[in-house]
Amino acid sequence: MIKVLLSEDEIPRQWYNLAADLPSPLQPPLGPDGKPISPDMLAPVFPMNLIEQEVSRERWIDIPPEILEILYLWRPSPLYRATRLEKALGTPARIYYKNEGVSPAGSHKPNTAVAQAWYNKQFGIKRITTETGAGQWGSALAFACCLLDLECKVFMVRISYDQKPFRKMMMQTWGANCVPSPSPETRAGRDMLAKSPDTPGSLGIAISEAIEAAVSDTSGQTRYSLGSVLNHVLLHQTIIGLEAKKQLGKINEKKVDVVIGCAGGGSNFAGLAFPFVVDKINGAQIKVVAAEPTSCPTMTRGPFAYDFGDVAATTPLLPMHTLGHNFIPAPIHAGGLRYHGLAPLVSQSIVEGLVSPQAFDQLDCYAAAVLWARTEGFIPAPETSHAIAAVIEQAKQAKEEGKEKVILFNWSGHGLMDLLGYEKYFSGQLTNYVLPEGELQENLRVLQNLPKAPANKTGKW
Amino acid sequence: MIKVLLSEDEIPRQWYNLAADLPSPLQPPLGPDGKPISPDMLAPVFPMNLIEQEVSRERWIDIPPEILEILYLWRPSPLYRATRLEKALGTPARIYYKNEGVSPAGSHKPNTAVAQAWYNKQFGIKRITTETGAGQWGSALAFACCLLDLECKVFMVRISYDQKPFRKMMMQTWGANCVPSPSPETRAGRDMLAKSPDTPGSLGIAISEAIEAAVSDTSGQTRYSLGSVLNHVLLHQTIIGLEAKKQLGKINEKKVDVVIGCAGGGSNFAGLAFPFVVDKINGAQIKVVAAEPTSCPTMTRGPFAYDFGDVAATTPLLPMHTLGHNFIPAPIHAGGLRYHGLAPLVSQSIVEGLVSPQAFDQLDCYAAAVLWARTEGFIPAPETSHAIAAVIEQAKQAKEEGKEKVILFNWSGHGLMDLLGYEKYFSGQLTNYVLPEGELQENLRVLQNLPKAPANKTGKW
Numbered sequence A, B: 001m002i003k004v005l006l007s008e009d010e011i012p013r014q015w016y017n018l019a020a021d022l023p024s025p026l027q028p029p030l031g032p033d034g035k036p037i038s039p040d041m042l043a044p045v046f047p048m049n050l051i052e053q054e055v056s057r058e059r060w061i062d063i064p065p066e067i068l069e070i071l072y073l074w075r076p077s078p079l080y081r082a083t084r085l086e087k088a089l090g091t092p093a094r095i096y097y098k099n100e101g102v103s104p105a106g107s108h109k110p111n112t113a114v115a116q117a118w119y120n121k122q123f124g125i126k127r128i129t130t131e132t133g134a135g136q137w138g139s140a141l142a143f144a145c146c147l148l149d150l151e152c153k154v155f156m157v158r159i160s161y162d163q164k165p166f167r168k169m170m171m172q173t174w175g176a177n178c179v180p181s182p183s184p185e186t187r188a189g190r191d192m193l194a195k196s197p198d199t200p201g202s203l204g205i206a207i208s209e210a211i212e213a214a215v216s217d218t219s220g221q222t223r224y225s226l227g228s229v230l231n232h233v234l235l236h237q238t239i240i241g242l243e244a245k246k247q248l249g250k251i252n253e254k255k256v257d258v259v260i261g262c263a264g265g266g267s268n269f270a271g272l273a274f275p276f277v278v279d280k281i282n283g284a285q286i287k288v289v290a291a292e293p294t295s296c297p298t299m300t301r302g303p304f305a306y307d308f309g310d311v312a313a314t315t316p317l318l319p320m321h322t323l324g325h326n327f328i329p330a331p332i333h334a335g336g337l338r339y340h341g342l343a344p345l346v347s348q349s350i351v352e353g354l355v356s357p358q359a360f361d362q363l364d365c366y367a368a369a370v371l372w373a374r375t376e377g378f379i380p381a382p383e384t385s386h387a388i389a390a391v392i393e394q395a396k397q398a399k400e401e402g403k404e405k406v407i408l409f410n411w412s413g414h415g416l417m418d419l420l421g422y423e424k425y426f427s428g429q430l431t432n433y434v435l436p437e438g439e440l441q442e443n444l445r446v447l448q449n450l451p452k453a454p455a456n457k458t459g460k461w
Helices: A048-055 A065-071 A082-089 A110-122 A138-145 A157-162 A165-173 A187-195 A203-215 A233-236 A239-251 A267-281 A345-353 A362-376 A383-399 A419-426 A437-447 B048-055 B064-070 B082-091 B109-120 B136-147 B158-163 B165-173 B185-196 B203-215 B231-239 B239-250 B267-281 B344-349 B360-376 B381-399 B419-426 B435-447
Strands: A013-015 A060-062 A080-081 A094-100 A128-130 A151-157 A179-180 A221-226 A258-262 A287-293 A304-308 A318-320 A356-360 A407-409 B014-016 B060-062 B079-081 B092-098 B129-132 B151-157 B177-181 B222-224 B258-262 B287-293 B305-308 B316-323 B358-360 B406-411
Touching: A013 A233, A013 A239, A013 A267, A048 A233, A048 B158, A065 A110, A065 B435, A080 A239, A082 A094, A082 A362, A082 A383, A094 A239, A094 B079, A110 A128, A110 A138, A110 A233, A128 A138, A128 A203, A138 A151, A138 A165, A138 B360, A151 A165, A151 B092, A157 A165, A157 A179, A157 A233, A157 B267, A157 B406, A165 A179, A165 B360, A165 B419, A179 A203, A179 B381, A203 A221, A233 A239, A233 A267, A233 A345, A239 A407, A258 A267, A258 A419, A267 A345, A267 A407, A287 A345, A287 A383, A287 B048, A304 A345, A318 A345, A356 A362, A356 A383, A356 A419, A356 B092, A362 A383, A362 A419, A362 B165, A383 A407, A383 B014, A419 B165, B014 B231, B014 B239, B014 B267, B048 B109, B048 B231, B060 B258, B060 B381, B064 B109, B079 B239, B082 B092, B082 B360, B082 B381, B092 B239, B092 B381, B109 B136, B109 B231, B129 B136, B129 B203, B136 B151, B136 B165, B151 B158, B151 B165, B151 B203, B151 B222, B158 B165, B158 B305, B177 B203, B185 B203, B203 B222, B231 B267, B231 B344, B239 B267, B239 B406, B258 B267, B267 B344, B267 B406, B287 B344, B287 B381, B305 B344, B305 B435, B316 B344, B358 B360, B358 B381, B360 B381, B360 B419
Parallel strands: A094 A407, A128 A151, A128 A221, A151 A179, A258 A287, A258 A407, A287 A356, B092 B406, B129 B151, B129 B222, B151 B177, B258 B287, B258 B406, B287 B358
Antiparallel strands: A013 A060, A080 A094, A304 A318, B014 B060, B079 B092, B305 B316
C-alpha cells in the first residue's frame, strides 16, 4: 500500500476552527489607536462573509457545496506512505504525507483561494486584488478567480517578476492581470518609484499596493485577498488534516505520534495540524512540529507580540510571533517562508505549548529534499523541504529509541517551478544563513512602542 | 462527479499487445541488407527480455508486481470528466480524460521508463543510456533509474540543454548524468564537433551518441532505451487505456464513441487507444483520432514505408508513416510531436483504417489549451493541446448533430515546464507552420532507395 484515496463523497463537509478550542481566548486585532478593531472596520478590505469567518468562534463551519465542486478537481488529496524513505533511513517509524502538490497550481494554496474567491463572488464582488512574492499565492488566486469568473489583479514583487517569470506566466494563462510592484497604478507604488525608480520591490510594498487598489475602487466591487496568516485562511486549509484523519482511519492507523508542517505564514501547517492540535488539547499525546528556516526564525527566536502584518504598518496589529515588521529575511530559496510574522492562531498555539517550533538550515533542507526526490520520486518545493528535514530528524530519533512511531506531515507543494534552487545546491552556490543576534534585536526594537499582548490564562506570555 | 478513482488493487495486472489482433501481420524491422533482423541482432542495444516483448505476439503480458509497486506512486491515474469544458462548449457530449500529468515527471513517459529500467535491471544491466530533445523522456528515465538504483546517462540536444534548462535540472535532482549533445564522449559526437563546433545538435545525433555509448561499453553492462515508437514501449503504455475501461465501467459508461490522443512517436496515443482499437477490430463503432501538428504531418501526409528511425540511418528500417528520416520539423513548441516517423503499430492501424489521423495548427492548439486551462484548471503540455483541439472539434460536432457522444482522450502531461510557449502565444509571437508540399516531396526522396512495405491483406499499402 503506497497511498490511501478518498472518493469525492468522502470529502469533509465542514472546516474545523481551532479558535473554538484554544485554552486561552484568541487576542483581538488592534487598530492604529491600540483598541480592538470591529468587523465593520475591515469591510472596505474583505467581504463581510469572510470577516464573519475571521471572527467566528464556531467549532465547525460548513463548506458550501459549490466550493467542494471545484476542490474535487484535485481533492480529496492522496495520503501517501513514504515506504522508500523509511527504508533508506532504516527507521521503524511509519511516515505518512498528504500530497498537496496535486492541485492545478501545485500547492495547498488553492484550498483557500477557491473558498475566498467563492465568498467574494457571493458577496457581489467582481474583482480581487492581492500581492505575491515568488508567485505561489498569486497563481493559486488566479486559478480560483478564473474558474469563478472573477477579475484577478496581482501585484508581484518586481525582482521575482523579472527573475522568476514562470509563475507570472501561470497567472497569465489563467487570465489574471499580474504587474510588477511597485507599479505606477497606485499612490503607494508611484511614491516608491519616484523615490527609487530601480527598487527591486518588497512584499510590504506589494501588500500596500494591493490593499490600496481594493479600497480605492469607488464602485465597491473590489476586495483584497490574503493567502496566509488570517484565521479564515487557516480555516480553509483544515480540510487537509480532516482528510488525513479519515484516511488514517481507513487503514486502521489509530494513533499519530508526530505531526509536522513547514510554517511561513502558517496556513499549510495549520491546515494539517489543527485537527490534531485539538486532540492534544483534549489530552492525546501528540508532538506537533512547525518547521521554519534559521534565516527567518519567527517562531523559535521572535517574541509573541502585537505587530503589523506589513512593512508599511498599514494592516491592523496582530498578536503573533514576529521578528519585527521591518525585518528583511536573507534571500533563501524557500520564498514562502520569508515572512516576519506568523498566523495568530499558530502563534498562540506555540505559546500555549501545543506546537513545538524548530528551525532548520537551508543546506540540510536541500539535502533532505534530494533524499526525498531520490526515494519517493516527487520533487518537493523548497518550503516543503523544511518539513521533510523535520520528518527525517523525527524518524532517526524513532530509530534510536527503537519505537514504531507514526509520523504524519504536509507535503505542501512540488518543486517543479523551483528547480533553479536545486541546481544552485548541486553546484555548491548555496549557503546557510543564521540570523545574527544583533540583527534580530535591532529588528525587534519596533515592537517597543506597540501594545503588548496581555498574559494568557497560564501567565505564559 | 468530477473524477473516477481506482484503488491500487484494481490496477490492471497485464499489458495489452495489439500485435496479437491486427488484421494483417505486423511487418518486421529490416537490417541494412533489407532482410528482417533477428532478435539476436538487437542484443547489444536492448536487454533480451525487452527484445522478447518487442517481437511478442502474445495478446496479454503480465506486469511484474515490482513494476506495479513503483507505478502505485501515481497510478491508477484518475479518470476525469471535463464538465466545465462541456458547459463552455454547450455540447451534449460527455468528455472524459485520463490525467497522466500526475506522475513525478509530469507525463505518461514514466509508465514505460519504470518498466524498461526494471527489465534492464533484471537482465543484469547497471547503466542505461538514452537521448532526449526537450527533456520529457530524459527526465522520466532519470526518475525510473533513480528508484531502481541504475545509472542513467542522457544525451540532450544542445539547444534544449542551453535554452530549456529545467528538465536537465530534474534529471540532475534524480541523479542522472545529462550532457549536451553532440558531446566529446562519443565518436559520433566528436566527429560532429570537429565538423561544426557550434552546432545546436539534433535528436538524430543524440540517438547516435546514446546507442554508441551503450554498445561500446565492453563490460556488457550498458544498454540503450527509447521512449516511444517501439512495440514494447507502446505495450507498457496500454495500462492507461485498460484503467480507463475499468473506470468507465464503474460509472456505467458502457459505450465510448470517440477516443483521442496526440501522436509524436505514438506511445501516449497507443497507450490509451489500443485497448479500444481491438474493440473496433471486433466490430464496435468507435472513432479513434490521432492528432498531430500540421508542421510535422507524419500520419496525414507521410506515406507508409520502410524508413530509419534516426537521421544518421543507424537504426533498423521500420515500417511506418514517415516524412523521411532527414526531415527537420519547424520549431513548434510541442517538441514531443517533432518526429519524422510514427510507431509501426500505430502506422499500421492507420493503414488498416482503424485509426483516423488529423492535423492541427499550432495557434488552434494553443487556443484550445488556454480554453482548457481556464475551464478545467490544469495547464496542459503543448503536445497534449493537440488532443484537446481534436476533442473540441468532436464535441462541437456532437453539438451540431445533437448527439450525446462519449469522448475519451489522453491528457498526456502538464505544461508547467512549457510556460514559455504560452507566454509567446499571448504576446503574439507564435505562428502556424504548415509543411509546404515541395519540402515534403524533397524529404520523401530518401525513401526511393529503401525497401517497400509489402501490401497488406486488403491491398491497402
